[in-house]
Amino acid sequence: MKDAKFSVGIIGAGNVGSHLTRLFLNAGIDVVICSSQKELLNIPELSSEKIIQDLSEFSEYTDFIFFTRRDRDLNLVLPALSKRHKMIHCSGSMDMNVFSEFDSYGVFYPLQTFRKEHHLLNSDFPVFIEASDKDTLHVLKKLAGMITPKVFEADFETRRHLHLAGVLSSNFVNSLYAAAYEQIPDKYDAAEVLLPLMKETLSRLDSGHPDEFQTGPAIRKDEETINKHLAMLSNHPDLQALYRSMSEIIKKRHS
Amino acid sequence: MKDAKFSVGIIGAGNVGSHLTRLFLNAGIDVVICSSQKELLNIPELSSEKIIQDLSEFSEYTDFIFFTRRDRDLNLVLPALSKRHKMIHCSGSMDMNVFSEFDSYGVFYPLQTFRKEHHLLNSDFPVFIEASDKDTLHVLKKLAGMITPKVFEADFETRRHLHLAGVLSSNFVNSLYAAAYEQIPDKYDAAEVLLPLMKETLSRLDSGHPDEFQTGPAIRKDEETINKHLAMLSNHPDLQALYRSMSEIIKKRHS
The missing domain is CATH 3.40.50.720 (NAD(P)-binding Rossmann-like Domain)
Incomplete structure (x- = not known):
């Protein structure tokens, strides 16, 4: 062969x-x-x-x-x-x-x-x-x-974890991108406005672990902003539940 | 001036x-x-x-x-x-x-x-x-x-939505990256293994909306894989709740 x-x-x-x-x-x-x-x-x-x-x-x-x-x-x-x-x-x-x-x-x-x-x-x-x-x-x-x-x-056990990692870091990330695009008012081009932020978030991982780069209201324990965002999502209960889970994960991970 | x-x-x-x-x-x-x-x-x-x-x-x-x-x-x-x-x-x-x-x-x-x-x-x-x-x-x-x-x-109203979009597409995305890294067994370098996937997920947005690129078990309505992943996260209830919310969001968005 x-x-x-x-x-x-x-x-x-x-x-x-x-x-x-x-x-x-x-x-x-x-x-x-x-x-x-x-x-x-x-x-x-x-x-x-x-x-x-x-x-x-x-x-x-x-x-x-x-x-x-x-x-x-x-x-x-x-x-x-x-x-x-x-x-x-x-x-x-x-x-x-x-x-x-x-x-x-x-x-x-x-x-x-x-x-x-x-x-x-x-x-x-x-x-x-x-x-x-x-x-x-x-x-x-x-x-x-x-x-x-x-x-x-x-082996299979390893592969299952790789697959879950893939779902989290790609499928779910892509879905967050879609949810973010939806927040951008029509008068702007969502990609033009968001891509530099999204690219920065990813490209700095070439030099370190994501935990070193976490920012945002949850890691600052900024409950006021978190509650404002939850209120903005009141018509979107799934996204609201997700916002809540994600904020808890970040708070616990960095407490 | x-x-x-x-x-x-x-x-x-x-x-x-x-x-x-x-x-x-x-x-x-x-x-x-x-x-x-x-x-x-x-x-x-x-x-x-x-x-x-x-x-x-x-x-x-x-x-x-x-x-x-x-x-x-x-x-x-x-x-x-x-x-x-x-x-x-x-x-x-x-x-x-x-x-x-x-x-x-x-x-x-x-x-x-x-x-x-x-x-x-x-x-x-x-x-x-x-x-x-x-x-x-x-x-x-x-x-x-x-x-x-x-x-x-x-104006302020617009800015609030831009800010929420930023939290979703950067702070939350970074937290998902961290959760994904955690799934990678120690024998591999998490960045080496995951960055090509994460980069692909982002870089294709230069040519279209995230909705065009959604993949994964949720969009396929693959309940068997979703349930297996939920079971793998049984010791991590926050991440399990998030997995559930995110899968619901993807399923509804693409139904």
Whole structure:
């Protein structure tokens, strides 16, 4: 296998599947993708014979089959696959032994957020791998190393924590960005007004831990401002509850 | 005043006071700062005779006196000041008429997060101004324009919303970063592992609204993963409550 070209099958053409396809193709890896939504795929580098609609069309000689659909869709897919495939999933919250019927299997978990419509701006994200056997681990490591310099091993327990960290620092952060944008009066451009602040908050983490940089009413124990903000959110009980929880977390963390 | 050099007094040498001092000095503006913590000031450009310890030492000819201490400290300071000063505060959550005893006054609200120990990485932040009269507004606008290209007018009501937006998108976001770092096992470098994800989440906002980029278990209505994460946070009830609120917000926003 040392000098041979890798060939990879991908199940699913959503956010993760589309991006893995692009990244593998850019690394010179052969990709065949299985998706019922052929027309939705926006990957010009992918020739149409590399898009299949039936799982049985994957060649037996494909090195790995990556499952990139939602965890809960796994059971729809497994019965249709030859047990001789090396099966890989990309989920932070699923055990690798979901593939225990297969000869060999593993996990390839990119700690990154993908939106299929947008090209990735930060491509040096880490990939956490795990495998059923040494050989599979070795090849998976090599494959991951072709798309990023940051390849780490991680067991399921570790991966669950990485995934939770990702939800907190990306999904939830993005939702706070949306809530903040909503507070900006229409006469201003929300992005113009908020991006310098948001960028400062993040870019100083290149030089230290977030705890060193905490500011705001909660760390100052400024109850008056906190209560004013809670009152402003009285028509938005979810955001009000969140404001309360977040202020408590900051106060306790810095008490 | 057109060709004269501005001179500015600053009350307080905390996060905001220190940074305004640096920014004004860099713009060629004369600064006198009043702080009892002379030895804590870390601004080499500031000669020691420009640091005073008593409010009465501000010259009558200082163009503006900026109050940068906590809102609640205002009452400790006001009685000691000549009513002929032009008084300016820098708060998002305080009315400008706290200075109504003075001849003229205003607000200079930078929507940015400052930590006195660290130099600013993003200096193109907006400043929102308001003043008691046209002349003061005019000069304040000129002064703000010397430190940033983004100068806007904003009344109190607007400023309150800008401030809340700042808390959500910076203070709370930073606290989520800290919570995420805590999830990363010691064997990894939390910054190395998480920064690419956090940077991707922010940098794609250069091309669209946060709502376009929401990912994660909540937008997928993936209750199984949400419940697993809630269970992982069972020893951290505050963070668990926050996880719940945030997931509800995302689900409703994208339903």
